[in-house]
Amino acid sequence: MNNMSAIQKIKKNYQLYLLLLPGFILLIVFKYVPMYGVLMAFQDYSFTKGVLGSHWVGLEYFRRFFNSYQFWDQIKNTISLSVYQLILTFPLPIVLALMLNQLTKERTKKFIQTVLYAPYFISTVVLVGMMYVVLSPSSGIVNKIIVALGGKTVFFLADPGWFSHLYVFSSVWQGTGWAAVIYIAALSSIDPQLHEAAIMDGASKFKRILCIDLPSILPVIVIQLILALGNLMNVGFEKALLLQTNLNLDKSEIIQTYVYKVGVLQGQYGYSAAVGLFNAVINVILLITVNQIVKRHSETSLW
Incomplete structure (x- = not known):
């Protein structure tokens, strides 16, 4: 009876399922089908033999990565950069959304939102190019100001x-406005009568933010925090690689750039797949752990 009931529901709402079908197919094709490539992490992969025909090496590449002299440096660089970025980029969109929500003039609000959203649509390559121009030791405006104030030229890059400062603060400038969209949407769903009642009781704007706005968007904040912590080991690869130089390699070499170098540039596909799989497993463990912790202490969780 349960199976028949489910089939009847599908038949009744078949239009909705048809709308869902293209996204479901894309998810299967681009997310689940390529998972067979994980086998490369346990093989001496060869293009000519393919995944099914390559020689099996087991955990050899994992042992090689764990025993490499770069292992702890890359782990430290990746975690420190991720945590630094999380500390700044997670709360700022919330603060920005709360501030924008207090604006009463709609035209002013839309103008500020547009200005803040715009940097998000600048490509990473263009952003890094702008940083090279602005921070140039010879012609960059930042160094010109430093010298004019009596300081010495700084070779930022x-x-x-x-x-880490350049990486994180450029991410703040580029992504804060766009990240605030979800919180602005959550704030817009708050019943205006709550604010009207609070005003009648003499509550200030700050008090209304603390007692109405923040509690109302708290479930959204919790979900975003779980996703952010579950993605802690995934640092933006493109920007890190573009900002990387031989002189700052001690701090800029993270797991993602290392995977690119050994996999794409050196052709060690099995080894790079093992490093990438290790990184993915750490993220999954973090996601499950954080979700369980949050689930025990609140009613909001991913599952």
Whole structure:
């Protein structure tokens, strides 16, 4: 009876399922079908033999990565950069959304939103190119200002100490406005009568933010935090590679750039697949762990 009931529901709402079908097919083709390539992490992969015909090496590549002198440096660089980015890029969109929600003039609000959203649509290559121009030691405006104020020229892109700051603050500038969209949407669904009642009771704007706005969007914040922590080991590969130089390599070499170098540039496909699989497993463990912790202490969770 349950199976018949499910079939009847599908027949009744077949239009909705047809709309869902293209996205479902894309998900299967581009996300699940390529998973057979995980086998490369356990093989001495060869293009001519393919995944099914390549020689099986088991956990050899994992042992090789764990025993490499770069292992702990890459783990440290990846985690420190991810945590630094999370600390800044996660709360700022929430603050921005709360501030924009307090604007009463609709034209002003839309103008500010457009200005803040615009950097998101700049490609990573263009963004890094802008950083090279602005931070150039010879002609960059930042160094010209520093020299004019009596300071010395700073080689930002060559100094390992500046790499993480440049990476994270450029991400803040580029992504904060766009990341605030989901919180602005959540704030727009709050019943205006709650604010009207709070105003009648003499609540200030700050009090209304604390007692109405924040509790209302808390489930969205929790879900976003779980996803962010579950994606902690995935640092933006393109920007890290483009900002990387031989002089800042000590801080800029992360797992993603290492996988690119050994996999694409050196052709060690099995080894790079093993490193990538290790990174993915850590992310899955983090996602499940954080979700379970949140589930125990609140009613909001991914599952």
